[in-house]
Amino acid sequence: MRKFENVIGNCLPLNRADVDTDQIIPAKYLKRIERTGFGEFLFDTWKKDADFILNDSRYASASVLLAGSNFGCGSSREHAPWALEDYGFRVLIAPSFADIFLNNCAKIGLLTVVLSQEDIDYLVARSEELPQSEVVVNLDDQTVATADGSFIRHFDVDPTTKKNFLEGLDSIGLTLELEGSISEFEQKRSELYPKTID
Amino acid sequence: MQDSQTIIEKIWNNHLVQSTDGGSDLLYIDLHLVHEVTSPQAFESMTLSGRKVRRPELTIATVDHNVPTVGRDQPWEDPLSVQQVETLRQNCKEFGIPLFDVDDSRQGIVHVIGPEQGLTQPGLTIVCGDSHTSTHGALGALAFGIGTSEVEHVLATQTLPQTRQKTMAVEVNGELLPGVGAKDVILNIINMIGVGGGVGYIIEYQGEVIRDLSMAGRMTVCNMTIEAGARAGLIAPDDVTFSFLEGRPYVPKGSDWEKSLDDWRALTTDPGAHFDQTFSLKGEDIEPCVTWGTNPAQSVPVSGSIPDPMDATTTAERDQIQRSLTYMDLLPGTAIEDIALDRIFIGSCTNSRIEDLRDAAQVVQGKTVSKNIRAMVVPGSGLVKNQAEEEGLDRIFTDAGFEWRDAGCSMCLGMNPDILFPGERCASTSNRNFEGRQGPGGRTHLVSPPMAAAAALAGHFVDIRTLS
Ligand code: SF4
Numbered sequence: 001m002r003k004f005e006n007v008i009g010n011c012l013p014l015n016r017a018d019v020d021t022d023q024i025i026p027a028k029y030l031k032r033i034e035r036t037g038f039g040e041f042l043f044d045t046w047k048k049d050a051d052f053i054l055n056d057s058r059y060a061s062a063s064v065l066l067a068g069s070n071f072g073c074g075s076s077r078e079h080a081p082w083a084l085e086d087y088g089f090r091v092l093i094a095p096s097f098a099d100i101f102l103n104n105c106a107k108i109g110l111l112t113v114v115l116s117q118e119d120i121d122y123l124v125a126r127s128e129e130l131p132q133s134e135v136v137v138n139l140d141d142q143t144v145a146t147a148d149g150s151f152i153r154h155f156d157v158d159p160t161t162k163k164n165f166l167e168g169l170d171s172i173g174l175t176l177e178l179e180g181s182i183s184e185f186e187q188k189r190s191e192l193y194p195k196t197i198d
Numbered sequence: 199m200q201d202s203q204t205i206i207e208k209i210w211n212n213h214l215v216q217s218t219d220g221g222s223d224l225l226y227i228d229l230h231l232v233h234e235v236t237s238p239q240a241f242e243s244m245t246l247s248g249r250k251v252r253r254p255e256l257t258i259a260t261v262d263h264n265v266p267t268v269g270r271d272q273p274w275e276d277p278l279s280v281q282q283v284e285t286l287r288q289n290c291k292e293f294g295i296p297l298f299d300v301d302d303s304r305q306g307i308v309h310v311i312g313p314e315q316g317l318t319q320p321g322l323t324i325v326c327g328d329s330h331t332s333t334h335g336a337l338g339a340l341a342f343g344i345g346t347s348e349v350e351h352v353l354a355t356q357t358l359p360q361t362r363q364k365t366m367a368v369e370v371n372g373e374l375l376p377g378v379g380a381k382d383v384i385l386n387i388i389n390m391i392g393v394g395g396g397v398g399y400i401i402e403y404q405g406e407v408i409r410d411l412s413m414a415g416r417m418t419v420c421n422m423t424i425e426a427g428a429r430a431g432l433i434a435p436d437d438v439t440f441s442f443l444e445g446r447p448y449v450p451k452g453s454d455w456e457k458s459l460d461d462w463r464a465l466t467t468d469p470g471a472h473f474d475q476t477f478s479l480k481g482e483d484i485e486p487c488v489t490w491g492t493n494p495a496q497s498v499p500v501s502g503s504i505p506d507p508m509d510a511t512t513t514a515e516r517d518q519i520q521r522s523l524t525y526m527d528l529l530p531g532t533a534i535e536d537i538a539l540d541r542i543f544i545g546s547c548t549n550s551r552i553e554d555l556r557d558a559a560q561v562v563q564g565k566t567v568s569k570n571i572r573a574m575v576v577p578g579s580g581l582v583k584n585q586a587e588e589e590g591l592d593r594i595f596t597d598a599g600f601e602w603r604d605a606g607c608s609m610c611l612g613m614n615p616d617i618l619f620p621g622e623r624c625a626s627t628s629n630r631n632f633e634g635r636q637g638p639g640g641r642t643h644l645v646s647p648p649m650a651a652a653a654a655l656a657g658h659f660v661d662i663r664t665l666s
Contacts, residue, residue, distance in 0.1 A: 070394030
């Protein structure tokens with residue numbers, strides 16, 4: 001995973017609740033066997049509507065997505081975070097995220113920040129009014145702030161994720177260092193559990 | 199001494215390899231199910247980093263999401279599907295993972311074949327790169343969906359770092375009235391909790407109604423747990439579970455069976471164990487249900503009508519309902535029974551088991567599909583298909599005008615040629631009515647198998663309680 005650098009960027013206000021991963025990336029694009037190149041299919045169906053915010057050129061360079069509650073619900077497809085990341089988003093801010101989606105984002109270095117609906121409403125209104133207005137997301141301090149410093153909020157992040165993000169650690173590599181504990185666990189694991197190969 | 203524990207905590211603690219700081223636990227994974235869509239990138243990255251699959255014998259693969267359900271022996275229409283399936287074959291060969299391929303009668307939807315083969319057992323931790331892995335919880339396993347990076351993590355280490363989830367008990371007491379089934383139970387639960395209500399939780403389903411369900415019914419309930427936002431939902435194993443499992447290919451035999459039974463019987467929630475959240479509902483209050491919107495919580499009883507956005511309590515809610523109705527092309531106040539349909543889909547990991555097909559066939563027997571309807575039955579596995587054919591269910595369906603297909607996910611997600619055309623309206627036994635889920639512009643109403651069958655005959659929704 002690459003290291004997470006602090007983000008200074010403008011926001012794309014996607015003000016909808018319960019956005020599912022079928023909308024983020026429709027199933028027909030899941031046939032690709034690569035991990036990259038999903039950005040151009042992000043919100044593919046909604047993008048056909050000329051008024052959809054992703055078509056608004058003022059937000060073309062946005063690196064922060066302001067989303068509604070339960071963002072990323074539905075399918076476990078990691079293609080959804082891949083598409084968001086490939087499109088250029090580094091941080092997603094929402095009142096809540098779906099569980100599997102949240103884990104998937106953490107695995108690829110896409111930061112998910114939970115703020116209150118009220119705070120998000122404020123940021124949405126601000127970026128609707130001033131599309132170029134920027135926010136600063138600082139993972140070290142765990143803060144989201146407006147560039148002028150008039151708004152600053154702390155957010156929670158679990159220490160493991162924070163460390164992995166800041167140091168760009170490979171989670172599989174870290175687990176493999178625990179080989180001793182894993183083998184020890186396997187020693188005392190029930191013999192009765194099923195095996196797919198004799 | 200240990201305090202009272204829920205079954206969720208018991209299984210979790212049994213699989214704890216290590217607790218790392220920051221609340222993330224390293225869990226051992228007993229069974230990893232793999233399919234063609236969410237695995238190629240994981241295998242690729244294994245190859246690039248020169249890693250091996252740690253325990254191929256705890257891993258099994260099948261092809262389900264994009265395989266055609268007709269004409270499989272002919273060249274497939276979609277070269278990308280061919281490539282994805284071929285990639286899985288190569289990966290299974292290279293990494294030594296057993297595969298139920300298209301020509302194997304055990305092939306089928308990953309969440310149908312696990313229990314069918316007896317690979318899914320009480321007390322196991324089970325993962326799959328698919329959100330409906332919660333299905334396996336019906337047998338008392340802790341089972342949840344994961345993404346591709348996590349698939350790779352499990353392949354390489356047989357473990358997964360996970361944050362401990364909160365626990366929720368959902369109790370359904372009393373009994374179900376005639377015409378009401380497991381699908382209606384879970385649609386009601388989702389309607390009550392909301393699509394985000396289960397986020398951060400693992401659910402244990404309890405109560406007489408749950409106990410009285412068949413194994414297939416329990417799988418339907420656990421399957422849609424993710425539609426309420428919870429990754430995993432389970433039911434403590436009991437005699438229904440044990441008699442379902444006995445004699446299945448991967449289940450222990452002889453004295454090992456007896457030993458397993460002893461272990462499994464201990465898998466219950468201790469009296470007085472604490473849940474972070476509790477919901478309950480009465481079986482008698484549940485009616486056959488139909489979704490009208492674009493998320494699975496948007497449902498009403500079949501006797502009801504389309505809600506009015508103006509009745510919503512908040513603007514956000516009103517906008518959401520309005521959006522759903524616009525997409526679904528429905529007007530407030532329309533009676534559900536007046537909604538005409540174009541397509542019927544009986545299938546998916548929610549409702550494609552032999553019991554589901556029997557329930558639907560019973561409604562269809564001796565009748566014909568309405569002339570404006572195209573209806574399709576897609577069994578959950580090759581073995582379900584064989585069983586149904588032995589019982590003559592295929593004839594009941596085909597005589598009535600249904601198409602009878604080979605096993606796979608099919609029109610549940612529209613990755614293979616089985617899709618809705620733009621604007622088509624479908625009564626479907628699957629689990630998601632998201633915009634475009636069954637094909638771009640398609641409109642999905644989720645229902646139980648008998649409700650789908652009855653709708654196929656009538657051409658519109660009907661209250662199955664009024665059928666003789
Ligand atoms: S049947 Fe549908 S929900 Fe189930 S695994 Fe297949 S695509 Fe997913």
